Amino acid sequence: MMNLVPEKTTMPPLGLITVAALCPKNWTIRLIDRAFDELLDADLLWADLVMISGMQVQKADVKDILSRARGLGKRTMVGGPYASTEPEALLAFADHVVVGEPDEMFATIATGLETGLARRLYVIHEKPDLSKTPTPRFELLKLENYAFMAVQFSRGCPFQCEFCDIITIYGRKPRTKPPGQLLAELEALVELGWRKHVFIVDDNFIGNHKLALELAREMEPWQEARDYPLLFFTEASIDLAHRPELIEAMVKANFFFVFIGIESPSKESLKEARKFQNLRADPLKCIRFIQSKGLWVTAGFIVGFDSDTEDIFELQRDFIERAAIPWAMVGLLQAPPTTPLYERMLKQGRLLTEGVTSNFNPPNFKTILPLPVLLKGFRVTLDSLYSPSAFYDRAYRSLVHWKVASPQKASFPYNERQGRLRVVGTMIRSIFHQGIRSSYRKAYWTFFIRLLGRWSFDPLKLSMGFLILISGHHFIRYARTVVAQLESELSKLQVDKPATDVRPLVKTFEMR
Numbered sequence: 001m002m003n004l005v006p007e008k009t010t011m012p013p014l015g016l017i018t019v020a021a022l023c024p025k026n027w028t029i030r031l032i033d034r035a036f037d038e039l040l041d042a043d044l045l046w047a048d049l050v051m052i053s054g055m056q057v058q059k060a061d062v063k064d065i066l067s068r069a070r071g072l073g074k075r076t077m078v079g080g081p082y083a084s085t086e087p088e089a090l091l092a093f094a095d096h097v098v099v100g101e102p103d104e105m106f107a108t109i110a111t112g113l114e115t116g117l118a119r120r121l122y123v124i125h126e127k128p129d130l131s132k133t134p135t136p137r138f139e140l141l142k143l144e145n146y147a148f149m150a151v152q153f154s155r156g157c158p159f160q161c162e163f164c165d166i167i168t169i170y171g172r173k174p175r176t177k178p179p180g181q182l183l184a185e186l187e188a189l190v191e192l193g194w195r196k197h198v199f200i201v202d203d204n205f206i207g208n209h210k211l212a213l214e215l216a217r218e219m220e221p222w223q224e225a226r227d228y229p230l231l232f233f234t235e236a237s238i239d240l241a242h243r244p245e246l247i248e249a250m251v252k253a254n255f256f257f258v259f260i261g262i263e264s265p266s267k268e269s270l271k272e273a274r275k276f277q278n279l280r281a282d283p284l285k286c287i288r289f290i291q292s293k294g295l296w297v298t299a300g301f302i303v304g305f306d307s308d309t310e311d312i313f314e315l316q317r318d319f320i321e322r323a324a325i326p327w328a329m330v331g332l333l334q335a336p337p338t339t340p341l342y343e344r345m346l347k348q349g350r351l352l353t354e355g356v357t358s359n360f361n362p363p364n365f366k367t368i369l370p371l372p373v374l375l376k377g378f379r380v381t382l383d384s385l386y387s388p389s390a391f392y393d394r395a396y397r398s399l400v401h402w403k404v405a406s407p408q409k410a411s412f413p414y415n416e417r418q419g420r421l422r423v424v425g426t427m428i429r430s431i432f433h434q435g436i437r438s439s440y441r442k443a444y445w446t447f448f449i450r451l452l453g454r455w456s457f458d459p460l461k462l463s464m465g466f467l468i469l470i471s472g473h474h475f476i477r478y479a480r481t482v483v484a485q486l487e488s489e490l491s492k493l494q495v496d497k498p499a500t501d502v503r504p505l506v507k508t509f510e511m512r
Contacts, residue, residue, distance in 0.1 A: 002147070005470070006426065007144070009033070009035035009147070011199060012149065014150040014201060015079075021133075022107075030043070036145055044069050049075050049113060050065070050075070052065055052078045054080055056085070063090075066078065075096075077095065077097075078096070079102060083097050085336060085337040087123075096109075096118055096121075096122070097121050099122065099123045099124060100126075103129075104129065105124050127155075127170070127171050130175050138192055148197045149197070150201050154202045154207055156174040156203075158208075159277055161275050174204070174208040186222070194230070201234075206243065213249055230254065231254055233256055238260050238283060239280065241285075256295070256408065258295045258298070259298050259299065260300070261300045262299045264302060266315060269307040269308055269312070273302075283323075291401040295402075296399075296464060297325055297402075298325060298328075299323075300329040301330040310373060316330065321394060324397040325394065325398065327471065330381060330385065334363055335356070335364055335365050351364065362374075372490060379486040383483050386479030386480075387476075388443035392446065399455070402464070410463040430470050451465040
């Protein structure tokens with residue numbers, strides 16, 4: 001999708017620029033964003049200390065950078081989600097590994113680094129007071145390269161989902177910044193010229209729903225006084241549907257859409273995963289209510305629970321289609337280190353590998369559903385959901401269900417002339433790559449014409465519809481890539497199948 005827009009990547013590394021704000025004022029800091037920056041040996045040689053943050057999916061690059069820096073004789077430190085869940089895997093690569101949240105501990109770490117007394121491993125169990133966390137160093141970012149900005153209001157989630165490492169890393173007691181503190185961060189962004197989407201990256205924005213409501217209510221007059229410069233989106237649990245007052249406040253603050261962890265339409269699987277908050281009401285009714293009150297919905301789904309039967313794939317497809325969720329993030333269940341699911345798989349002798357690469361890889365544990373059945377069903381699900389006609393038809397219906405509210409305003413990121421040029425440039429690239437060159441151009445034009453025919457004079461639906469239109473350049477093509485990978489995995493399983501497995505098939509054939 002980034003091939004179509006002027007920006008180079010989606011969002012900045014918020015963790016790194018937050019740590020940058022924790023560093024002593026006399027440290028000179030450079031930021032290298034691996035999403036688009038090439039890391040040169042000269043960059044590493046310039047530094048006294050190379051600090052890296054990353055997630056599991058970035059583990060190969062994290063280790064490569066640490067090895068390069070060490071080869072050049074540079075001291076290294078690594079933190080973030082990957083280091084916090086698998087520190088042992090990184091101690092062989094980094095001089096210093098930080099586990100946990102360093103906000104209140106970093107001054108001590110910095111002193112240790114300056115005096116040569118820093119420990120090899122810092123394990124921080126205490127959960128910091130976020131009101132003391134300084135404003136991230138947004139000025140270190142090349143803002144023009146990002147499609148969306150990232151800020152954080154809270155950490156932690158009150159629920160107990162078995163597969164989730166958020167509750168093991170950040171705890172089950174949500175901690176928040178005071179509303180004024182987050183508004184100050186937004187002010188800093190606006191002063192730097194930011195006028196586009198802002199992702200409030202909380203894993204559950206409404207973990208503390210009372211403070212989330214307080215924040216949303218304070219965001220409204222802040223936005224109004226500045227003519228609504230920013231458009232927000234975030235993640236929330238499905239019980240948002242039970243809080244109409246909060247939804248109304250979010251809409252008035254100019255939230256446009258929300259990601260919800262739905263996971264499964266199967267009640268048995270939700271019970272197994274301890275996702276009890278999703279069992280309190282009909283999830284489809286919840287989604288429809290949220291859509292009707294002004295928030296467009298995107299969501300996450302998982303297959304591969306022990307309770308899943310072979311009909312789970314059809315149930316997932318049916319639910320996603322009925323809910324009209326275009327960006328349906330469907331993945332295979334994984335057991336990340338530190339999670340209750342990981343511990344259960346370890347005790348049951350079902351764990352295959354310690355780490356997790358992505359939700360598109362085979363599970364890192366022995367599944368109850370035979371692996372070929374699971375991979376084939378997942379492949380068919382992705383292929384069906386992201387066929388061009390299915391994707392764009394679902395996209396159109398999502399806009400029909402989404403009832404925009406009068407306070408909401410589409411952000412216009414640039415001054416009028418520059419904005420028009422960028423929009424026109426993106427449109428030309430979209431038409432060329434999607435409407436002319438792509439294999440899905442028929443579905444593309446069908447959606448485009450329906451979008452213009454119904455919402456030409458509705459800037460909110462039109463802007464969201466255009467975002468969905470170009471997102472097909474990612475979802476349709478990437479789904480095909482994953483489907484091909486799954487077919488490769490299935491072929492390996494077929495090749496590796498023991499010879500004894502084919503005997504019943506031969507006998508059946510002979511009997512016929």
